[in-house]
Amino acid sequence: MARDMSDKDILKMELEQLQKEVKNTREPVSKTAKEICEWVEAQSAEDPLIKGVPEDKNPFREKGGCIIT
Amino acid sequence: RPSDTLTTLKTESETLKTKLEEERAKLHDVELHQVAEKIEALGQFVMKTRRTLKGHGNKVLCMDWCKDKRRIVSSSQDGKVIVWDAFTTNKEHAVTMPCTWVMACAYAPSGCAVACGGLDNKCSVYPLSLDKNENLAAKKKSVAMHTNYLSACCFTNSDMQILTSSGDGTCALWDVESGQMLQSFHGHAADVLCLDLAPSETGNTFVSGGCDKKACVWDMRTGQCIQSFETHESDINSVRYYPSGDAFASGSDDATCRLYDLRADREVAIYSKESIIFGTSSVDFSLSGRLLFGGYNDYTINVWDVLKGTRVSILFGHENRVSTLRVSPDGTAFCSGSWDHTLRVTNRFSYARLLVNWSGSHSVITPL
Secondary structure: HHHHOHHHHHHHHHHHHHHHHHHOOOOHHHHHHHHHHHHHHHHHOOOHHOOEEEEEEEEOOOOEEEEEE | OOOOHHHHHHHHHHHHHHHHHHHHOOOOOOOHHHHHHOOOOOOOOOEEEEEEEEOOOOOOOOEEOOOOOOOOEEEEOOOOEEEEEEEOOOEEEEEOOOOOOOEEEEEEOOOOEEEEEEOOEEEEEEOOOOOOOOHHHOOOOEEEOOOOOOOEEEEEEOOOOOOOOOOOOEEEEOOOOOOOOOEOOOOOOOOOOEEEEOOOOHHHHHEEEEEOOOOOEEEEEOOOOEEEEOOOOEEEEEEEEEEOOOOOEEEOOOOOOOEEEEEOOOOEEEEOOOOOOOOOOEEEEEEOOOOOEEEEEEOOEEEEEOOOOEEEEEOOOOOEEEEEEEEEEOOOEEEEEOOOOOHHHHHHHHOOHHOOOOOOOOOOOEEO
């Protein structure tokens, strides 16, 4: 538990972790960002908070009221 | 290395941190918003609060949606945990915990139980009875035991396991039936304030954030920290995976939200404005990941365009800090909980049905 550890132990723990992380493989942002954008664009059309939901199909619409058809 | 002093350890740590940032910087060849330049900007956003859930006697601290997209569990400083039907605003269940400041609550995937905890240092599971008169507290199961407050909890993919984070600086995975700790996660240097489980398709990882300003990604099976990020300038109050699992967002007391790309292994966006000076308590994505909702300590909710880095909307309504915020499982609405004792369910206001046919053809008025 971090609260029970001495400052020295915490630093040792951080050091070990950093030594591991330096060796992680990484990909360029130009590639990963492009994939994130593509993923979002593919999903956006079906995102109810982006495209909205017609009031009569909105499960949270206010009770009562009318629609004009 | 018994001869290591605090100073030598610190120096080595600083050197490694610099090296790590250099390695990360080599692959930082473009900004996310630059890649997103060609994407169509989002239009005007009108949001409307559809339901206000009143019933808590004090600050709402946490909430979670049921997979049925209509029920909500919320917990409060007054020790109460309430299960609501958000469609009708009816309270379906209420439990009084033996402690105040119930900082964490979660709905089980089956919808048949809720988990909660806080200043009692525990996470307890309450099976939800169909009999409204049954005393839920009688069937309570104590699952997790920490040595300091419980800050967050969530069920894994089934009702059988719970992940917890605590003020004691650790996270842990527990078996609900036996109460046994299956795995513990050490690495934060101070209180862990939040966690989020990766979407099931992306494997067994979760992310945590803490008072040490770090966000850590963990392997649930080995207990190892895979990646960590330390770019926030203050406590991280909320972390949430991006829907694809390749990134996560964080919200902090430093008044910013940030996006971390897991494959590029770096922060790729900061969502901030000079005018926003109060901390972010909670963040969540819309279904597609295009929008990031942030609840703030200045009582507002800011809505960000995740790709372009701009704010698309600011929502007012709560009369005190927004402490918790989650988008519903099907993305049709989001719920925010506040220190003003209420929860609000909000979604887009669609003008579609307000258009009236003026061409002279017969119009019919139909009650909804």
